[in-house]
Structure formats: C-alpha cells, structure tokens
Amino acid sequence: MKTLHQSPTDPDFVQNPYPFYARARAAGPLYLWAEYGMVAAFDHASVAALLRDRRFGREPLTPLTGPDHLAPWLMVERHSLLEAEPPRHTRLRALVMRAFTSRAIADLAPGIEALCHRLIDDFPAGEVDLLSAYCTQVPVITICRLLGVPETMALRLLDWSHAMVAMYQAGRSRVTEEAAAHASAEFSAFLRGYIDSRRRTPGDDLITQLIAAEEQGERLSPDELIATCILLLNAGHEATVHALGNGIRTLLATGTGPEWLAPARIDATIEELLRFDPPLHMFTRYAYAEAEIAGHIFRRGDQVALLLGAANRDPALWPDPDRFDPARPIQTNTSFGGGLHFCVGAPLARLEMRLALPILFDRCPHLCLAEPPAFSNSYHFHGLSALRVHPA
Ligand code: HEM
Numbered sequence: 001m002k003t004l005h006q007s008p009t010d011p012d013f014v015q016n017p018y019p020f021y022a023r024a025r026a027a028g029p030l031y032l033w034a035e036y037g038m039v040a041a042f043d044h045a046s047v048a049a050l051l052r053d054r055r056f057g058r059e060p061l062t063p064l065t066g067p068d069h070l071a072p073w074l075m076v077e078r079h080s081l082l083e084a085e086p087p088r089h090t091r092l093r094a095l096v097m098r099a100f101t102s103r104a105i106a107d108l109a110p111g112i113e114a115l116c117h118r119l120i121d122d123f124p125a126g127e128v129d130l131l132s133a134y135c136t137q138v139p140v141i142t143i144c145r146l147l148g149v150p151e152t153m154a155l156r157l158l159d160w161s162h163a164m165v166a167m168y169q170a171g172r173s174r175v176t177e178e179a180a181a182h183a184s185a186e187f188s189a190f191l192r193g194y195i196d197s198r199r200r201t202p203g204d205d206l207i208t209q210l211i212a213a214e215e216q217g218e219r220l221s222p223d224e225l226i227a228t229c230i231l232l233l234n235a236g237h238e239a240t241v242h243a244l245g246n247g248i249r250t251l252l253a254t255g256t257g258p259e260w261l262a263p264a265r266i267d268a269t270i271e272e273l274l275r276f277d278p279p280l281h282m283f284t285r286y287a288y289a290e291a292e293i294a295g296h297i298f299r300r301g302d303q304v305a306l307l308l309g310a311a312n313r314d315p316a317l318w319p320d321p322d323r324f325d326p327a328r329p330i331q332t333n334t335s336f337g338g339g340l341h342f343c344v345g346a347p348l349a350r351l352e353m354r355l356a357l358p359i360l361f362d363r364c365p366h367l368c369l370a371e372p373p374a375f376s377n378s379y380h381f382h383g384l385s386a387l388r389v390h391p392a
Pocket of ligand 1: 081082083093143202231232233235237239240242278279280283284308334335336338340341342343344345346348349387
C-alpha cells in the first residue's frame with residue numbers, strides 16, 4: 001500500500017484540501033495516510049461501500065477509556081448514539097427518529113423563516129460577519145426550539161459544543177481535553193436540572209418525548225438521555241453553521257445569482273453546495289472482522305478513514321468535479337454519510353438551507369464579500385472562521 005504525507009494542519013491544505021484529495025484519488029482507492037497512521041479511502045465507490053459495510057463500525061472494540069481528567073467527556077461519548085453499533089444503536093436511533101418526524105421538521109419552517117428575517121433586521125449598519133450574525137444563529141436557535149431548550153441558552157450551548165467538538169479536530173492537546181471535559185460536565189449538569197424541570201412540566205418538544213421513553217422503563221437510561229440531548233444539540237448546529245457559511249461563500253465567489261435559489265431550482269442548488277464544499281470531511285470506522293477491500297486486508301481493530309469531502313469530488317460521478325454547477329442532475333453525495341449512521345438531521349439541515357439562503361439573498365440583493373473569507377484550522381471540520389460581507 002502506498003503511503004501519503006499531508007499534515008491536516010498545513011495552512012494550504014486547510015484552505016483548500018481538494019488538490020490533495022484529487023492526487024490521492026487519481027492514484028488508487030486506498031492509501032496509508034501517514035499523519036493519521038491510518039488507511040484512508042478517497043474515491044466515491046470505496047467511501048460509499050465502507051459506509052455501508054457491516055464488517056466496519058464506529059463503536060470501539062473495547063469500551064472507551066481514558067485518563068481521569070477526561071471522565072465527564074468519556075461519559076457522554078460512551079452513551080452517544082453516534083458512537084454505538086447495533087443493538088444499542090438500533091434502540092437509541094429508533095427513539096430519536098420517533099421524535100424526528102418529517103411533520104415535526106416541517107412544523108419548524110414558519111419559525112425558521114421568521115427567525116431569518118429577524119436576524120437580517122438586526123444586522124448592524126455597514127459590514128457584518130454573517131457567520132456569527134446569521135449562519136450560527138439559524139441552526140442553534142432552531143435546534144433549541146426542536147429540543148425545547150430556552151433560546152437564551154444558545155450562547156452557552158455554543159461554548160460547550162465548540163469545546164467538545166474540538167476533541168475531533170486536528171491538533172488536540174491537554175488544554176483541548178480539559179476544556180472538553182469541563183464543558184461536558186457543565187452541559188450534563190445543566191441538562192440534568194433542565195430535564196428534571198421538564199419532567200414536572202412536560203412540553204411539546206423532543207426532550208419531553210425522550211423523557212417519556214426513559215420513564216417507560218428499559219428503553220433509555222438517564223445517562224443515555226443526557227448523551228442523546230447533547231449529541232442532538234451539538235450535531236444540530238455545528239455542521240449546519242458551516243454548510244450555510246461555505247454555501248454563501250461559494251454562491252458569492254462563483255457569482256451564482258438568486259435565480260438559482262428560486263423554488264424550482266433550490267433543491268439542486270443545495271445538493272450541489274453540499275457536494276462542492278461540505279462542512280465535515282472525514283469520519284473513521286473500526287474493522288470488526290478481517291475484511292479485504294480493494295486488495296487490502298483489514299485486521300480486526302484496524303481503523304479506516306472515509307474522506308467524504310474527497311468522495312464528493314470524484315469525477316466518476318461528477319464530471320468536472322471542481323466546478324460548482326447548480327444545474328447538475330442530483331446524485332446522492334456523501335456529505336451526510338451513509339448506511340447505519342446516516343445523518344439523522346439531514347432533512348432539518350436541508351430545510352434550514354432551503355429557507356435561510358433565499359431569504360438572505362432576497363433581503364440583501366447587493367450582498368458582497370468585504371474581505372476574502374478564510375477557513376479555520378480545524379480539520380476534519382471544514383468551515384470559515386468569519387464571513388465578513390457588505391449586506392446592502
Ligand atoms: C449540513 C449539516 C449537516 C451535515 C453535513 C451532517 C453530517 C453528518 C454525517 C456525515 C454524519 C455521519 C457520521 C458517520 O457516519 O460517521 C452525521 C450523523 C449525525 N447527525 Fe448530522 N449533519 C448535519 C446536520 C445535522 C443536524 C441539523 C442534526 C440534528 C439533530 C444532526 C444530527 C446527527 C446525528 C444525531 C447523527 C448520528 C446518527 C447516527 O449515528 O445514527 N446532523 N451527520
């Protein structure tokens with residue numbers, strides 16, 4: 001197997017990882033990515049197949065352990081649906097999906113529309129950072145509403161969430177670990193108290209539904225209830241913020257006009273935005289049994305990296321893949337993953353994009369970049385650190 005070298009914190013790579021992906025993909029399906037010490041798949045066929053291959057999964061073979069200073073973070077991770085495999089995953093995911101109905105998502109639409117207008121009304125005169133003033137607010141407030149957490153908690157949630165997801169980003173250090181553990185402890189304590197108050201006064205929200213599942217007996221333990229709420233609150237905004245930010249950047253940089261956001265075209269435009277510059281680029285799997293893929297033998301316990309951002313630029317599926325072309329026919333890209341762990345929130349994220357983008361471009365017809373936006377050094381996340389624009 002060939003070995004590839006690419007630091008995930010190299011500034012050029014962080015700003016534009018796609019040339020590296022293209023080089024890797026062109027030379028064959030699997031490589032040893034030296035900096036991760038892990039075999040990695042870059043082409044669409046291998047990534048899509050591995051996502052669905054039941055000989056591979058996210059749950060570690062031995063229970064997740066770590067140093068004492070990480071205990072509160074490990075507690076959340078150990079009970080997370082994202083880190084589970086069947087039968088635990090099946091049980092947890094079914095509970096979440098029961099509350100995550102298409103009806104519940106569609107009912108959020110009028111509130112999202114009103115929120116977008118309110119945020120634009122509140123833009124300061126002159127230059128504005130859309131990432132903080134718009135792209136962050138829409139998903140974080142929406143996920144608060146869906147779960148039934150007060151919107152006034154949005155800022156705290158953002159702090160806790162950023163500290164926790166930094167654990168998955170390149171450059172993790174002792175400081176990152178302590179911040180993640182501290183955030184996990186505070187977040188869990190807040191939810192424990194909040195869930196108790198919701199038990200006394202149930203609402204029409206997802207937390208109340210999950211509490212009912214917990215109270216009905218064996219289905220959801222108190223720790224799983226906390227971990228599930230944290231996962232939904234964190235996953236419910238982290239990626240959508242950057243799907244919106246990367247999307248607006250692409251639309252402005254390519255001079256794509258508002259006609260591509262009209263009702264007849266919006267779905268194809270959103271899929272192309274998600275394909276072209278997705279916010280999450282890499283996820284990993286463990287091999288649960290010996291498995292041969294593209295001539296490579298994985299041993300039980302080996303890890304493999306799936307490069308979602310690279311699979312989306314595979315010319316075998318998308319001719320001229322480095323060109324943003326909202327007129328392309330829709331083909332399923334890998335931005336939301338695939339198989340058992342396919343993103344629970346994909347319909348919600350798409351709805352938020354379908355509403356937030358046309359409203360922004362309609363309300364701000366002269367929207368233009370105030371400075372070239374830069375991506376933050378947070379691989380495997382791929383999102384901007386700011387998006388400064390002139391809205392009018
Ligand atoms: C554009 C925005 C989003 C993107 C690109 C995205 C992407 C992903 C991806 C790639 C996975 C699978 C990871 C893997 O296979 O290892 C995933 C899982 C997940 N996502 Fe999202 N996501 C987005 C928005 C959301 C939202 C709004 C929610 C709302 C709750 C959400 C909740 C989840 C959950 C709970 C899982 C775990 C599913 C499971 O393990 O069965 N995501 N997401």
